[in-house]
Amino acid sequence: MAARGTGPMEKVLHGANLRRWRRSARQAWSEKLSVLREKRSRARALRMQLDELLYVADERLALPLIGNTAFPRPRGTDWSWRPQLWRGPIGSKGMAPVETREMFGDEVTVFHDCRISELTLRQLRNLREADLAPYGLRLDVFRFDGSFLSVVLDLPPDAALNVKKKHLIRLDTIIETEYPIEIFARLNIKHGPNTEQIVRELPLGEADVMVEFDLAYTKLNEKRAEKMWIDLIFEGPEMNQITIRDLTFSRYPRAEL
Structure with missing residues (x-):
């Protein structure tokens, strides 16, 4: 059975419509103005629908596919996650x-102490052959009169479910900057009234970055992790695109010694 909109009759009608609009285009210079005005109105209405179709089709057919959750996982992984902002389109295209404290989507929040913000944030479509994530996040920083800039990402509740001190938490990322800057990742784990923190510096000059947070070096109360x-x-982000x-x-669990 032919897919909807691709059967023989639909193809005949499409050909007829295409010939009609081609003929109208050829006659536009000699057409009566009253007739031309009516055809222009119909053409504009048609173009709006075609533009919408092309926009959605380009988004859905481009690689990598929207919603893709595939990425390499270490052996023994018992929890893994790619945040929504990198999986699919969010409501806001940019800010x-x-x-400070503005949320971008449901999981990302930006913190800074600038007196006058000259920061922009937007989601972009990844189209490179090497990309696995359908979308990326771009931060443009112009004049920066603050002392800190951070992007905070809330992990889902199941990240803390059954977490143990024997676990390693691995972060993999692909980061591009116009100019080299220092970037640190800090893992925070709230357990009861306390919060454990582990800081790792991301290697400079590397596009594909991996860091591990070893929970054995924390005072984590496994029963109260929530x-x-x-x-x-980002250290010294002024006049940079990240x-x-x-x-x-x-x-995943640490290898037994």
Whole structure:
């Protein structure tokens, strides 16, 4: 059975409509103005629908596919995650200027202490052959009169479910910057009234970055772990464009010695 809109009759009608609009285009210079005005109105209405179809089709047919959750996971992984902002389109395409504590989607929050914000934030479509994540996050920083800039990502509740001190939390990311800057990742784990923090510096000059957070070096109360989040901290970000092409997390047990 032919797919909807691709049967023989639909193809005949499409050909007839295409010939009719081609003929109208050829006659436009000699057409009566009253007739031309009516045809222009119909053409504009048609173009709006065609533009919408092309926009959605380009988004859905481009690689990588929207919603893709595929990425390499270490052996023994018992939890893994790619945040929604890197999996599919969010409601807001961008923000300018970005004020402190503003959320971008449901999982990402920007913090800074600038007096006057000259920051912009937007989601972009990844189209490179090497990309696994359908979308990326781009942060443009112009004049920066603050002392800190961080992007905070809330991990889902199941990240803290059954987490143990024997676990490693792995962060994999692809980050591009116009100019080299220092970037730190801080893992925060709330357990009861306390919060454990582990800081790792992301290797400079590398596009594909991996860091591990070893929970054995924390005072984690395994029975009271309730929430986890990550701070990405950017040192000296002024006049720079920062693009996070992908961001994924894995949790797996440390190898036994």
